[in-house]
């Protein structure tokens with residue numbers, strides 16, 4: 001069994017692509033959900049999209065939570081490492097550029113992406129975190145110099161309060177990441193502005 005056998009996933013190769021977007025769905029989503037978003041954000045990137053393995057009343061997620069907004073930290077750590085190993089395996093199997101993996105995560109997918117950035121920074125060049133919040137406080141501050149993060153939050157988000165999103169931005173900045181944080185006049189749902197801003201940000205990411 002190889003590392004990529006551990007997840008159900010979609011891989012969409014693109015000939016001569018320089019970058020791979022690691023596409024991570026929200027609670028109740030699956031590996032197909034955000035492929036169109038990934039494609040809109042960058043038509044030239046390969047797409048790697050796993051399905052979260054934790055089931056909450058049948059709804060796939062990337063880690064366990066005790067209730068909304070309260071995460072099982074031990075599980076966050078375990079699952080972030082498992083996902084990092086999966087990505088490293090997919091990079092090897094498909095001959096991808098390991099230094100150009102950029103996560104695109106929505107909600108629970110954004111939270112596992114930032115957990116991976118904090119715990120296994122070697123896996124990611126950067127991350128687009130759509131409606132992300134603090135996934136955990138790592139025991140030791142990682143060195144995120146050279147990493148870039150785009151965080152897009154909703155001012156009226158009933159699931160992620162703006163203060164928590166601000167704390168995530170600060171945590172990543174303090175660790176050395178180059179962070180762009182936008183606060184939009186919206187709720188938890190994605191808007192056209194999220195997509196346009198993220199696409200613009202990605203187009204400038206070398």
Ligand code: MLT
Nearest residue numbers: 027065068069107108111
């Ligand atoms: C989470 O559990 O990761 C966040 O509350 C977002 C969600 O999936 O609802």
